[in-house]
Amino acid sequence: MDSPTIQPIPRYLQQSHERIFENNRKWVASKREADPAFFEKLSAGQTPEYLYIGCSDSRVPANEIMGLDAGEVFVHRNIANLVPNTDLNVMSVINYAVRHLHVKHIVVCGHYNCGGVKAALTPADMGILNPWLRNIRDVYRLHEKELDGIEDKDAKYNRLIELNTIESCRNIMKTAAVQQSYQKNQYPIVHGWVFDLHDGLLKDLKFDFEETLEGIMKIYQLE
Amino acid sequence: MKQHVPPVDQIERILQGNKAHARRTLEADPEFFKGYADKQRPGVLWIGCADSRVPETTISDSKPGEIFVHRNIANVVNTDEVGANSVLDFAVGNVKVQKIVVCGHTNCGGAAAALGDANLGPNLNKWIEPLRELRKSHQGELDKLKTDYLRGLRVVELNVQRSVKNVKANATVQQAMKGRGLTVHGFVYDIPTGELRALDTAE
Numbered sequence: 299m300d301s302p303t304i305q306p307i308p309r310y311l312q313q314s315h316e317r318i319f320e321n322n323r324k325w326v327a328s329k330r331e332a333d334p335a336f337f338e339k340l341s342a343g344q345t346p347e348y349l350y351i352g353c354s355d356s357r358v359p360a361n362e363i364m365g366l367d368a369g370e371v372f373v374h375r376n377i378a379n380l381v382p383n384t385d386l387n388v389m390s391v392i393n394y395a396v397r398h399l400h401v402k403h404i405v406v407c408g409h410y411n412c413g414g415v416k417a418a419l420t421p422a423d424m425g426i427l428n429p430w431l432r433n434i435r436d437v438y439r440l441h442e443k444e445l446d447g448i449e450d451k452d453a454k455y456n457r458l459i460e461l462n463t464i465e466s467c468r469n470i471m472k473t474a475a476v477q478q479s480y481q482k483n484q485y486p487i488v489h490g491w492v493f494d495l496h497d498g499l500l501k502d503l504k505f506d507f508e509e510t511l512e513g514i515m516k517i518y519q520l521e
Numbered sequence: 522m523k524q525h526v527p528p529v530d531q532i533e534r535i536l537q538g539n540k541a542h543a544r545r546t547l548e549a550d551p552e553f554f555k556g557y558a559d560k561q562r563p564g565v566l567w568i569g570c571a572d573s574r575v576p577e578t579t580i581s582d583s584k585p586g587e588i589f590v591h592r593n594i595a596n597v598v599n600t601d602e603v604g605a606n607s608v609l610d611f612a613v614g615n616v617k618v619q620k621i622v623v624c625g626h627t628n629c630g631g632a633a634a635a636l637g638d639a640n641l642g643p644n645l646n647k648w649i650e651p652l653r654e655l656r657k658s659h660q661g662e663l664d665k666l667k668t669d670y671l672r673g674l675r676v677v678e679l680n681v682q683r684s685v686k687n688v689k690a691n692a693t694v695q696q697a698m699k700g701r702g703l704t705v706h707g708f709v710y711d712i713p714t715g716e717l718r719a720l721d722t723a724e
Contacts, residue, residue, distance in 0.1 A: 318565070318581045318583070318622075318717065319717055319719075321581050321582030321583065322580055322581050322582065322715075322716060322717045323716065324582055325579070325580060325581070325582040325715070326714065326715040326716055329715060330715075336715075337712065337713055337714060337715045338713070340574045340712050341628060341712050341713045343628075344572060344573045344574050344630075346573035347531055348531070348535070354589050354590050354591055354608050354611070354612065355561055355589070356561045356562075356563035356585070356586050356587060356588050356589045356590070356616075357557060357558075357561050357585055357586045358585070359576075359577075359578035359579075359583075359585050359588070359590070360576065361576040361578065361579050362542060362578055362579070362585055363539055363542055363585070364535045364538050364539055364542075365535065365537070365538020365539060365541055365542050366535065366538060367579070368573070368574050368575070368576050368579055368580065369573050369574045370573060371573050371576075372571050372572070372573045373571050373573070373576065373592045374571050374592055374593060375590045375591055375592050376591060376604050376605075376607070376608060377604075377607045377608055377611050382604075385603070385604050386602070386644065386647060386648055387593050387594075387602060387604040387605060387648070388593075388604065389644050390593070390594045390644050390645055390647075390648035391571050391593060391594055393642065393644045393645055394571075394594055394630075394645060395571075397642075398630070402531060403531060403532060405535075410558065411558045411559075413561075413611070413615065413616070414611065417611075417615075424610075425610060425614075425693075426603065426606050426607060426610050427607050427610055427611060429603055430603055430604070430607040431607075487532075489532065495554070495557050495558035496554055496557070496558050497543060497554055498539075498542065498543035498546055498547075498553075498554055499539060499540065499543050500535075500536060500539045502536070
């Protein structure tokens, strides 16, 4: 680590690091005060009802925006809340959440002002991000007519964010884990939401889960 | 198998929780959402486990906007995997975080599964293969530990060190470490006490 090319860590950065530990201790104290057995219960295991798949963006923290406590929601976050069909990372999360934790709901949460979606609309070489962001460009291609018909730049960008979220929901429904569990248990239900950074509110995109699943099964049935 | 619960109430609960969160945020700071949508300036990239008991912003008592996040099964970072490396590139090259934290945790289901060789299906077998490799290469050390809890915890620590090493192998990360003093840290979160501790990840 002690390479002469590494600049000394500025003092404020060191402080921000220490602050995480300080804040953590404060949080522990407040939790214990409210419920002395809080951590004991969590040690016994996790039984979350929800799997949340959202964006890595710092302004969209899963538990906070949903008002859920530690232990309530299993979380995967990546650039632009994508669910690529060959991504072992997200597929492992879905598999574990559905087959082992038996979650009842899977929420895909996009957000307006998404930097990942913006980057995908920008003609630039982004290195390793190219194949990742290409998934978003493919969503554009699937909805080319609708998106090309939107004149306003911001409105077009917002609509692509919504369509990208729905595409991730559809990709979740294409997995064997979800199809088999739904057939047997009538869950999990998949939901598509978008978080609005202007007011902190979640918007339900309200697609019909059963109808969408039925459409998907015509071609993608695995069970 | 758990009992089927009518799903509507659970979703309604989140949407109500969200409204309450937005209201509380505005009560605490009426200006909070002003400019919030324009740009994010998180200081930290957090790479943690998907486990519901380890919500990064909650356990570090941080504010929305402070931590950029990637969470997957057992906080694994591989050098050849596009998802996690896209997060690294975006967080370091684009968002310009100043610190990267890889955080494992006690009671990790992935580490527990890596103590044995049970067939978890092709997907999860492949994903936790690095943890099983760590278990095999440290078998002697693990055999000396008294309980599976401790053996699992040791695999968690080794896995954090492995992920930190792989984070540092990313070219964009290396450039920022040299050019602007980006640092990479390994943490372990202790579920029985709720406390974070730093691991020695220097090489």
